[in-house]
Amino acid sequence: MYPPNFLCNLVSRSTNAMVIAAYDELRARLGDQHLLFTTSIQGWNLSQYAEAGYCRLEPLAGIDNLFDAQVEVHPPSVAYSLYLGGFEIDLLDGRRVQALQLRWWSDCGLEAGLFLWGPTRELVETFAMGCAEYTHEVHGEILAFSDGYWAKSEALFQAVQGVTFDDVVLPQALKYEVEGDIEHFLANRGEYERLGVPWKRGILFVGPPGNGKTHCIKAIVNRFALPCLYVQSFESRHDSSEHNIQLVFERARKTTPCLLVLEDLDALITPRNRSFFLNQLDGFHRNIGVITIASTNHPERLDPAIVDRPSRFDRKYHFWLPEETERRAYLELWNQRLHAEMRIDESELCELVSRTDGFSYAYLKELMLSGVMAWISSDRSARIAPLIGLSLQTLREQMHSEATRTAATSSDEAEADADDDSFAH
Helix, strand or coil, rough: CCCCCCCCCCCCHHHHHHHHHHHHHHHHCCCCCCHHHHHECCCCCCHHHCCCCEEEEECCCCCCCEEEEEECCCCCCEEEEEHHHHEEEEECCCCCCEEEEEEEEEEEEEEEEEEECCCCCHHHHHHHHHHHHHHCCCCEEEEEEEEEEEEHHHHHHHHCCCCCCCCCCHHHHHHHHHHHHHHHHHHHHHHHHHHHCCCCCCEECCCCCCCCCHHHHHHHHHCCCCCEEEEECCCCCCHHHHHHHHHHHHHHHHHEEEEEEEECCHHHHHCCCCHHHHHHHHHHHHHCCCCEEEECCCCCCHHHHHHCCCCCCCCCEECCCCCCCHHHHHHHHHHHHHCCCCCCCCCHHHHHHCCCCCHHHHHHHHHHHHHHHHHHHCCCCCCCCHHHHHHHHHHHHHHHHHHHHHHHHHHHHHHHHHHHHHHCC
């Protein structure tokens, strides 16, 4: 048994004193057992490792564990991870190791350290490496990079489930080309190697917002079931964006074949980190097996070295505003999903297709949602088509206002860029 209030007495000390006190207490109890201490536990998840069947966990005798509960509303779930405390860890071969995790606040934020001990150094280090490797590897999930760290994202994983190319309303030629290109690339690694061509791919989706780029990326992730690395930001509190870019590409090279997703590339890349990004994307590193999929609403903000050099993004696909055929297919899909009493008839659908010229898919979705909500708020005896028509006019005015604001913002940014260039020179 450990002394009463063992954890409370530890965490009430300064960081160094806490670690030294824990070490002294454990060392006095462990005899000749090997004791390992590490602060490199970002991404460790003992509970996840146990749930995968690699070990069995029991609370460390004499210590009350404190768990951190991650509560999600959509979909409803509660996931627990150890915050303070320890485990008895029974391995599959009958051997046992123990772990004690501590956390403390510093100028860098919340930090953590882990003591791990067992009968031999080999056993302790083998377990540590096995747990870390499993926690960091992708097993069907999506690995998201943010604030300088990788973490598995259940929310992103759920967002792509069930999204197929059949659900993506785009020109058929575009869908066929995107899907076929990746399929052909993955099936022909041997031919690339035989011809001495680097087996890598860079794909750039370009077009105004709300026209299917993200939905198409979700369909790709779901269709090809490759490990997916999703970059939310290269910025972090404690490291430079260059350092984080290096971490991202190093991880991608170790996870091949994989999908590396860089949404809103123009926001991720800055004048400061652009050269380093280009070096990682297409410098001395070959990036074999990495399929980099990037998207941008504003290609004019990207350096020509990114957009125009074929060896970096050798496939560029344009996602324009939907034409009449695509608008009709999208609205038909929505109409089919409505309850029977809400559906519009053929003549109403044709009129709606005609009146939505210039609408993006995002605005078409908002149009249908607005109509549904208006119908729910009504006495529900009226036809939904007139309610959608009222929303259509409101949304068209909103589109006009947004276009005016965007034009003004672009003009301001252009002037600011010109000032920056002048100042730099």
